[in-house]
Amino acid sequence: MTTRSFYRLDEISDITRLTKGDILNAVERQELALCAWVAGKKFGLVSKTNALLGLFDYNGTVSLTKQQSQTLLCDGKSIRLERFLIQEPERIKAIIDCRAQFVDLPNRIFSKLLYFSDVPKSPFVASSTVCDAADHSALLGIMKEEQPKWAKHENPFHGLGQVFDLVTNPPVKQLGVQPIGIKPEQLRLDIRKLTEYFGIECLKEPERLALTNQTYLPSRQKTNQTPMLIKPNIETNPIKVMIHAVLDNDPDFGSKDIWNILKQDVLSDERHFDVESIIDEMTNNEIIRFGDGVDTQIATGKPRFRTLVSEVKKSRRK
Structure with a gap:
């Protein structure tokens, strides 16, 4: 059997000393959460501030809550999910920019539409x-306006047919989310969670779990080779990169001018300075941007921003 992190419930006796009853008991008491295998397209990458950052296709496992695990395993009932935790981001090939696709649709689900091109490296x-x-609120308004006309029609079933047409081919659309269904047969066991709950001794071959966490280092260089380390002169702070871009237009801009320009840029449909949509939100006193991952956010206040502007201007004079 190949080494992996997620297993079907039927495999429990192959990899552990546990029985199905042990798992059922733990889930029934809501002390153990399971995972589920899903396959879908155009899932949404969501930030902590509920911004939609892009779309991706995914075949892999997602985390379930203890309550959801109990419903699936103990009650044998299916569930529907609109939000979930992606467990295997390494299975995602790319994040697709969807701003142009949905920009004209009413949006009552996400706080805003942005784009974050990097695939997260940890669960998200x-x-x-x-x-x-379909925009159901708008449809109800249309039906209310058309109802008097339908009542006057000589065919008593005319109104019913019009309602059917509106529902099946809604003329008004909005940004929506289509829930995915999870069936009991999609349940998976996370071997790491099992060992956290039952202890490492529950595994028949505990050394196999260690194999999945090994880090293979490249072979050592020969002693007669001296590596040449070159530190590239590349700016890595994204705020400084934006400041440089603004100053390219006018080197005499002050920190207040640059702040206002960046704020206008963030509010525009097409960003010219924050081209990677790093900034999630910008207020009168603070810039909130993404860090190394979508779940990591960094706040930059005006005092720190003024310091960054000074550092950038100093570096440009060299």
């Missing part, structure tokens, strides 16, 4: 398939 929150859906 996602939404189920993002799509254009």
Whole structure:
């Protein structure tokens, strides 16, 4: 059997000394959460501030809550999910920019539409398939306006047919999320969670778990080779990169001018300075941006911003 992190419930006796009853008991008491295998397209990458950062396709496991695990395993019932935790981000090939696709649709689900091109390296929150859906509020308004006309029609079933047409082919759309269904047969066991709950001794071959966490280092260089380390002169602070871009237009801009220009840039449909949509939100006193991952956010206040502007201007004079 190949070494992996997620297993089906039927494999429990192959990899552990536990029985199915042991798992059922732990889940029934809501002391153990399981995972589920899903396959879908156009899942949404969601930030901590509920911004939609892009779409991706995914075949892999997602985390379940203890309550969801109990419903699936103990009650044998299916569930539907709109939000879940992606467990295997390494299975994602790319994040797709969807701003142009959905920019004209009413949005009552996400705080805003941005783009974060990097695939997260650790588990992250996602939404189920993002799509254009019927705007039910707008449809009700249309039906209310058309109802008097339908009542006057000579065919008594005319109104019913019109309602059917509006529902099946809605003329008004909004940004929506299509829930995914999870069936009991999609349940998976996370070997790491099992060992956390039951202890490492529950595994038949505990050394196999260690294999999945090994880090293979490249072979050592020959002693007669001296590596040449070159520190590239590349700016890595994204705020400084934006400041440089603004100063390229006018080197005499002050920190207040640059701040206002960046704020206008963040509010525009197409960003010219924050081209990678690093900034999640910008207020009158603070810039909130993404760090190394979508779940890591960094706040930069005006005093720190003024310091960054000074550092950039000093470096440009060299």
